[in-house]
Every structure is written in C-alpha cells, then in structure tokens.
Amino acid sequence: MKVFTVTGTSGSGKTTTIERIIAELKGRGYRVGSVKEIHYEAFAIDTPLSNTHRHRNAGANLVTARGYHETDLLYSEKLPMKDVLRHYKGYDWVVLEGVEDLPVPSVICTEDKRSRFSVCAAGKAFADMREHDGLPCFNAMEDAPALCDFLDARVPGYLECYDPDEPDSGLDINLTVGGKPLRMVPFVQKILRNAVLGVVRELEGYEVGQEVEIWLK
Numbered sequence: 050m051k052v053f054t055v056t057g058t059s060g061s062g063k064t065t066t067i068e069r070i071i072a073e074l075k076g077r078g079y080r081v082g083s084v085k086e087i088h089y090e091a092f093a094i095d096t097p098l099s100n101t102h103r104h105r106n107a108g109a110n111l112v113t114a115r116g117y118h119e120t121d122l123l124y125s126e127k128l129p130m131k132d133v134l135r136h137y138k139g140y141d142w143v144v145l146e147g148v149e150d151l152p153v154p155s156v157i158c159t160e161d162k163r164s165r166f167s168v169c170a171a172g173k174a175f176a177d178m179r180e181h182d183g184l185p186c187f188n189a190m191e192d193a194p195a196l197c198d199f200l201d202a203r204v205p206g207y208l209e210c211y212d213p214d215e216p217d218s219g220l221d222i223n224l225t226v227g228g229k230p231l232r233m234v235p236f237v238q239k240i241l242r243n244a245v246l247g248v249v250r251e252l253e254g255y256e257v258g259q260e261v262e263i264w265l266k
Contacts, residue, residue: 050137050143050206051142051201051204051205052134052145052153053154053155054145054146054147054151055070055155055171056157056162057158058159061173063147063172066172067144069189069196073194074142080139080140081143082137082143082144084143085146085147088147094123101114105123105125112125122136130145152237154167154205155167156196157169157170157171158170158171158172159172159174167184168200168203169186169203170184171189171196176191205239246261
C-alpha cells in the first residue's frame with residue numbers, strides 16, 4: 050500500500066487534484082481509498098438526539114451505523130492517522146486530503162504548505178508551471194497520468210512511510226543527539242541516508258557496503 054497527502058489552503062484545488070488522481074489510479078486497476086481531514090471544530094456526523102448518539106451517551110466507545118448503502122464507524126475521539134490507516138489494509142493506494150501530521154510524501158497545492166516531505170506541486174497555483182523552487186509541477190486537470198506516474202515512482206510503500214515500530218520496516222540508521230537515540234520513520238531515514246551517501250561516495254577511501262559513522266559536536 051502507498052500513502053501520500055495533498056495539502057493546500059481552501060480553494061487551492063486539493064479536492065479537484067485528488068479527484069483526478071483517484072480516477073486515474075482506479076483506471077489503472079488499483080484499489081484506492083481516501084481520507085479527508087475536516088478543519089471545522091463543530092463537525093460531527095453523530096448528532097444529538099440521533100440513535101447513535103444515544104448509544105454513545107449510554108457508554109459505547111465505538112458505535113457503528115450500518116445502512117443499505119454504507120457503513121459508518123463512529124469513534125468518540127480523533128484517531129491518530131496511524132490507527133485510521135489500519136482500516137485500509139488491502140488497498141493499493143490511500144490518498145489523504147489536508148493531513149499534515151503524518152510523515153508521508155506530500156503534493157502541495159499552495160506554497161505555504163511545503164514541508165520536507167513535499168515531492169511535487171499541483172493545484173491551481175502551479176497549473177501553468179513545470180517547476181517551482183525545485184519541485185516539479187503538474188496540471189492534474191490536463192495531465193493526471195503524468196502526475197500518477199511520478200507518484201508511483203516517488204511514493205514508497207506503506208511500512209516505509211510512517212511506522213518504525215512495524216517489523217520489516219527497513220530500519221538501518223541510528224541517530225543520537227546528546228547520547229539519546231532519536232526515532233526516525235524509514236521514509237525520513239532514506240532522505241538522510243541518500244544525503245550522506247551522496248557526499249561520502251565522492252570521498253577517497255569509500256567502499257560500497259561499509260558502515261558509515263559520523264560524530265558532530
């Protein structure tokens with residue numbers, strides 16, 4: 050499973066970009082899921098006086114509403130995104146909209162949402178650009194296939210993205226600051242590994258496969 054997020058301010062084209070990405074990935078035969086972050090304090094599906102709300106008031110921690118055409122799981126808290134994604138096992142792709150608290154690759158639709166995890170730009174502001182400040186730009190409305198080709202090449206697998214506690218997640222870098230080890234998800238480790246090896250490979254005496262140690266004071 051591959052996971053990435055699309056970020057940007059309201060009206061920047063996030064949802065339109067995601068629509069084009071989902072349609073293209075579905076057309077390629079993938080099973081695609083999505084998560085929409087709601088930035089509205091009063092948002093709630095489980096409204097007062099509804100039967101599900103009565104279940105919750107009676108003490109249920111998890112309430113499920115099952116209808117003829119959909120099933121809704123209603124938690125009484127904001128789940129960590131890691132736990133949300135556990136519901137998507139078996140999917141090929143999960144597209145996140147507006148999620149910024151998970152260290153996965155991001156497609157930015159406005160410059161102010163750029164982070165160290167940003168891999169490309171899309172949305173209205175970048176529709177007529179090929180590159181912006183080092184990031185490749187895509188017009189999702191006109192060339193969703195190219196955008197999806199890029200994401201397929203740049204977005205790592207699910208375990209590599211965000212969960213250093215999962216087995217077989219590819220941990221191979223130890224970083225300590227002041228003698229204390231710092232946790233890094235595999236995706237971040239890859240960024241650090243590539244940056245270090247990019248310099249070290251050019252130095253005389255470097256041998257492929259040898260352990261590299263660095264101390265800074």
